Amino acid sequence: MILQHIADGLLSGAIVALGAIGLSFTMKILRFANFSHSELLTWGAYFAVIFFAVAAVIGGGYGTPIAPFSFGWPLLAALLVTAALTSLLAIALHHLVFARLNRMAGHMTMVFASFGVALLLRHLLVLIFGPAPLYYSSALQFAMLLPGGVRVMPDQVFLLGLTVVVVIALHLFLTRSRTGISMRAVAENPDLARVSGVDVGRIVMWVWIIGASCAAVAGVMYGLTVQLRPELGFSLLLPLFAAAILGGAGSLYGAVIGGLAVGLSENLSVMIIPTTYKPAVPFLMILLVLYFRPEGLFGERR
Amino acid sequence: MIGLVAYLVFFLIVALIFAVAVLGLNLQWGFTGLFNAGVAGFLAIGAYTMAILTGPSREAVLGGYELPFAVGLLGAMLASGFAALVIGLITLRLRDEFLAVATFGIAVTIQLVCVNWEYVTGGTLGLISIPNPSRALADGPFAQNLIYLALVAVLAGLVFVGLERIVGAPWGRVLKAVREDETAAASLGKNPVRVRLEAFVLGCMLMGLSGALYVGFIGYVSPFDFLPIVTFQIWTMLIVGGSANNRGAILGALIVWAVWTGSGFVISKLVPPSVQAQSGAMQAVLIGLILVVTLLFRPRGLIGEKIAVSRHARD
Amino acid sequence: MTAPVLQAEGIVAGYTADLMILHGVSVEVAPGEIVAIIGPNGAGKSTLIKAIAGLVKVSAGRIAIDGRETTGTPAHLLAAAGVAYVPQTDNVFATLSIEENLVLGGVTLPGRQARARIEEALARYPMLAERRRQKAGILSGGQRQMLAIARALMTAPRLILLDEPTAGLSPMAAEELFGLIRGLVGGGAAVLMVEQNARAALRHSDRGYVLAEGVNRIEGASDALLADAEIGAIFLGLRPADSEGLRP
Ligand SMILES: Nc1ncnc2c1ncn2[C@@H]1O[C@H](COP(=O)(O)OP(=O)(O)OP(=O)(O)O)[C@@H](O)[C@H]1O
Ligand SMILES: [Mg+2]
Numbered sequence: 001m002i003l004q005h006i007a008d009g010l011l012s013g014a015i016v017a018l019g020a021i022g023l024s025f026t027m028k029i030l031r032f033a034n035f036s037h038s039e040l041l042t043w044g045a046y047f048a049v050i051f052f053a054v055a056a057v058i059g060g061g062y063g064t065p066i067a068p069f070s071f072g073w074p075l076l077a078a079l080l081v082t083a084a085l086t087s088l089l090a091i092a093l094h095h096l097v098f099a100r101l102n103r104m105a106g107h108m109t110m111v112f113a114s115f116g117v118a119l120l121l122r123h124l125l126v127l128i129f130g131p132a133p134l135y136y137s138s139a140l141q142f143a144m145l146l147p148g149g150v151r152v153m154p155d156q157v158f159l160l161g162l163t164v165v166v167v168i169a170l171h172l173f174l175t176r177s178r179t180g181i182s183m184r185a186v187a188e189n190p191d192l193a194r195v196s197g198v199d200v201g202r203i204v205m206w207v208w209i210i211g212a213s214c215a216a217v218a219g220v221m222y223g224l225t226v227q228l229r230p231e232l233g234f235s236l237l238l239p240l241f242a243a244a245i246l247g248g249a250g251s252l253y254g255a256v257i258g259g260l261a262v263g264l265s266e267n268l269s270v271m272i273i274p275t276t277y278k279p280a281v282p283f284l285m286i287l288l289v290l291y292f293r294p295e296g297l298f299g300e301r302r
Numbered sequence: 303m304i305g306l307v308a309y310l311v312f313f314l315i316v317a318l319i320f321a322v323a324v325l326g327l328n329l330q331w332g333f334t335g336l337f338n339a340g341v342a343g344f345l346a347i348g349a350y351t352m353a354i355l356t357g358p359s360r361e362a363v364l365g366g367y368e369l370p371f372a373v374g375l376l377g378a379m380l381a382s383g384f385a386a387l388v389i390g391l392i393t394l395r396l397r398d399e400f401l402a403v404a405t406f407g408i409a410v411t412i413q414l415v416c417v418n419w420e421y422v423t424g425g426t427l428g429l430i431s432i433p434n435p436s437r438a439l440a441d442g443p444f445a446q447n448l449i450y451l452a453l454v455a456v457l458a459g460l461v462f463v464g465l466e467r468i469v470g471a472p473w474g475r476v477l478k479a480v481r482e483d484e485t486a487a488a489s490l491g492k493n494p495v496r497v498r499l500e501a502f503v504l505g506c507m508l509m510g511l512s513g514a515l516y517v518g519f520i521g522y523v524s525p526f527d528f529l530p531i532v533t534f535q536i537w538t539m540l541i542v543g544g545s546a547n548n549r550g551a552i553l554g555a556l557i558v559w560a561v562w563t564g565s566g567f568v569i570s571k572l573v574p575p576s577v578q579a580q581s582g583a584m585q586a587v588l589i590g591l592i593l594v595v596t597l598l599f600r601p602r603g604l605i606g607e608k609i610a611v612s613r614h615a616r617d
Numbered sequence: 618m619t620a621p622v623l624q625a626e627g628i629v630a631g632y633t634a635d636l637m638i639l640h641g642v643s644v645e646v647a648p649g650e651i652v653a654i655i656g657p658n659g660a661g662k663s664t665l666i667k668a669i670a671g672l673v674k675v676s677a678g679r680i681a682i683d684g685r686e687t688t689g690t691p692a693h694l695l696a697a698a699g700v701a702y703v704p705q706t707d708n709v710f711a712t713l714s715i716e717e718n719l720v721l722g723g724v725t726l727p728g729r730q731a732r733a734r735i736e737e738a739l740a741r742y743p744m745l746a747e748r749r750r751q752k753a754g755i756l757s758g759g760q761r762q763m764l765a766i767a768r769a770l771m772t773a774p775r776l777i778l779l780d781e782p783t784a785g786l787s788p789m790a791a792e793e794l795f796g797l798i799r800g801l802v803g804g805g806a807a808v809l810m811v812e813q814n815a816r817a818a819l820r821h822s823d824r825g826y827v828l829a830e831g832v833n834r835i836e837g838a839s840d841a842l843l844a845d846a847e848i849g850a851i852f853l854g855l856r857p858a859d860s861e862g863l864r865p
Contacts (some may be wrong), residue, residue, distance in 0.1 A: 027399070032399065032507055033399035033400075033402055033403055035339070035402075035406070036335075036717075054539075097598065099593060100598060101597060101598070104598075104601060105597075105601055107398075108335060108337050108398050108399075109597065109601070111337055111398075111399055111402050112331075112337055112402075112537070112597075113593075113594060113597050114598070115339060115537070116382060116532070116537075116590050116593035116594045117532070117590070119530075119531070119534050119586055119590040120586075120587055120588065120590030120591065120594065121586075121781075122586075123583040123584075123586035123587045123590065124583075124587055126580055126583035126586075127580050127581075127583045127584060127587065129579070130579070130580065131579055161458075178720060178724055178728070178731075181713065181717050181720050181721065182721065182724055184710075184712065184713060184717075185713060185717075185721050187709050187711060187712075188710050188711065188712050188713070189707055191672055191692075191704070192704065192709075192710065193721065194671075194672065194691075194692040194693050194696075195670050195671070195692050195693075195695075195696055195700075195701075195702040195736065196693075196696060196722055196724055196768065197693050197696035197697050197721075197723045197725035197772070198693055198721070198724055199691075199693045200693070231575075237406070238406070238407055238410055241403045241406075241407070245400070245403065266650065266829065274418070276414065276417070276418040277414060277415075277418060279410065279411075279414055280410070280411040280414050280415075282407070283404075283407035283408065283410060283411045285405060286404060286407055287404065287407075290392050290393055290396060290400055290404065291392050294396045294397075294400070301649045
């Protein structure tokens with residue numbers, strides 16, 4: 001039983017981790033808590049709905065599933081396209097709202113505007129797609145039985161593998177590429193980065209692209225392994241914040257470990273509290289972290 | 303004609319109840335620069351406390367103490383204030399965003415508790431038959447509503463006058479000093495964390511009062527009265543009216559509530575029944591647009607702060 | 618006659634629109650010259666340097682580098698154009714490795730050239746080479762200063778702005794650093810440095826400016842300033858020989 005909870009925790013934690021990476025980076029580099037970040041997950045998931053609909057018209061559609069997964073090659077194409085579309089959405093929001101407010105008003109107004117943007121984005125999806133849940137595919141998938149009596153869906157295993165790939169790719173980007181190193185420099189000291197010749201505006205674009213792309217992947221994988229609802233992202237907002245705060249703003253590994261920790265705690269909590277209170281677990285984690293270690297596990301104390 | 307007046311009375315009661323919460327939020331955001339993303343949660347605490355303290359006794363549900371209305375209001379304020387104190391003690395010494403995240407979290411958690419802790423909250427059914435004091439004073443809904451309007455107007459007026467005094471007093475100037483420049487305020491010998499905590503708790507107590515007045519009026523409370531959209535409505539009221547101005551807070555409550563109910567009416571007339579389910583979403587999009595557009599193009603709201611352009615939170 | 622490397626005229630600048638810190642400051646630095654800016658705390662010395670580096674918005678006045686006007690150019694483009702700046706505090710990226718700090722210094726260069734310069738820098742400062750993969754945060758004050766200067770020099774800059782480079786260094790380390798600074802201007806580059814230690818700064822520079830309350834009060838050759846009794850009285854802590862006030 002506990003093994004099953006651990007497996008479920010890791011799997012839902014992987015989605016939280018992917019979503020939290022972007023949130024953590026925006027918190028550090030753009031210096032504001034973006035309440036609309038979770039809506040990027042939702043929009044990513046729904047962009048994939050559009051992608052599959054278009055693909056069905058052009059031919060190919062959802063593709064022939066590659067056993068044991070429920071999906072075929074088109075899913076990978078869908079991930080790339082939705083990541084690109086979600087990045088464009090994030091960059092558009094940046095230019096239309098956040099960049100302007102940052103110049104005009106200051107960062108708490110940005111936090112607050114992100115709250116309004118989140119509401120807008122979420123309800124626009126309700127307007128366009130309706131409130132009922134959607135599924136990418138109606139194909140049924142059978143769980144695999146792992147040693148110890150643990151059941152997991154093959155798609156969930158794919159999600160875990162994909163998360164590992166994304167994290168390794170990001171690690172290489174942040175430590176090997178000049179853009180990645182510049183991004184870490186901007187996170188620590190934007191002025192010093194600027195006088196060294198870093199175009200901070202360009203780095204900010206990269207932050208949005210990375211954050212939105214990870215969010216889109218997380219959203220699609222959530223849609224694939226759970227279901228698609230307009231509240232998909234909203235229901236993950238508190239877990240995302242918990243992961244980002246626990247890991248420490250700006251830390252890739254912090255966000256990943258934070259995400260897994262949140263997923264595990266949520267799923268293990270049902271052994272001691274009623275399942276219906278599971279969504280409160282991230283909130284308690286946030287309070288505990290803020291009380292005992294506000295800079296998070298991997299953050300710098302300021 | 304009488305129907306219209308009756309509706310106007312009803313409208314004003316709800317708008318003024320909102321105004322009390324907006325005034326509380328104005329103290330937090332407008333005067334102190336604190337971002338409370340969980341307004342609905344503090345309203346809910348006040349509402350449920352009121353229902354538990356003044357409601358009729360019933361089986362298997364905590365409460366039903368049938369205490370007087372005024373005790374209910376006071377208890378509601380204390381309960382919301384206590385929750386604010388806990389959140390504030392943990393987060394107010396940290397970066398500003400953490401207060402936003404924590405207040406958002408408490409609203410989500412309170413929503414969960416309201417839905418699931420049936421013993422105390424009645425679960426999804428909520429708590430019903432909460433006494434409305436105006437019922438004992440007059441006959442007929444119109445006269446009763448007039449009395450309740452008078453009560454709400456007096457309380458809102460008291461809150462307004464009290465807040466005007468407070469922000470005009472030395473403490474109010476300290477609030478603004480904390481908002482503009484924490485280090486400068488600290489060098490004046492004021493403890494900024496302490497001052498922020500006081501403003502936060504007081505603001506949340508007003509939200510508790512607002513929630514309690516709402517329950518007293520409607521007569522029942524259910525978890526679906528405190529969805530996150532309520533937080534947005536109250537925020538929009540403050541931003542549209544003009545933050546850091548108590549008159550603006552009240553004006554915003556009236557205008558935004560009029561837009562909200564008006565748009566709900568129009569949408570219900572115009573939209574075919576097949577998509578009625580989405581009409582709530584249209585209203586929400588409208589509110590979101592109003593909020594973002596006001597922030598971008600009229601950041602000081604209809605009547606903003608009296609001093610020239612504020613350096614509010616620029617850092 | 619070659620154009621000065623830096624020509625700043627009548628600079629008015631401040632951190633917020635409603636409060637100016639500099640009220641019309643003019644400085645010039647010729648190729649191969651080391652110029653010192655001295656003045657009391659809060660005079661606006663750091664602000665002037667930041668305005669020249671593009672970090673503080675210039676409201677009036679003009680700045681030219683090598684004869685080309687650069688007023689209002691964003692900091693990262695100035696860096697690419699050969700302006701290097703070593704701030705007074707936080708002048709290395711503590712969370713980045715020493716090598717990554719140097720990567721940042723060469724971020725405007727083509728990749729191949731940047732890699733070559735990093736190796737050159739590491740060869741020149743064995744102390745940095747030994748720790749190239751360690752975080753800069755572990756370095757001592759003097760080592761950080763060295764890394765900060767090495768980072769700034771990665772682009773072979775035309776103009777090097779140094780804000781209190783010897784702050785916190787031992788007298789011996791400071792002398793060593795002044796020697797290093799003298800070596801920087803060999804190829805026609807120019808150095809503009811702010812110093813707390815006015816006497817040392819004037820001893821190791823060619824010319825000096827005295828800045829007070831956001832305007833430059835006095836300027837001249839460093840040895841003349843050093844010999845000037847008034848300046849001695851005001852800034853060098855000598856006994857006033859003559860107290861007729863400042864000459865404009
Ligand atoms: N980031 C800032 N924002 C607002 N005001 C600032 C900022 N930095 C400095 N100031 C103000 O600008 C004025 C000049 O500061 P500046 O740092 O230029 O002085 P300085 O001559 O370098 O002094 P010091 O010898 O102490 O380094 C001071 O009044 C200071 O308070
Ligand atoms: Mg200085």
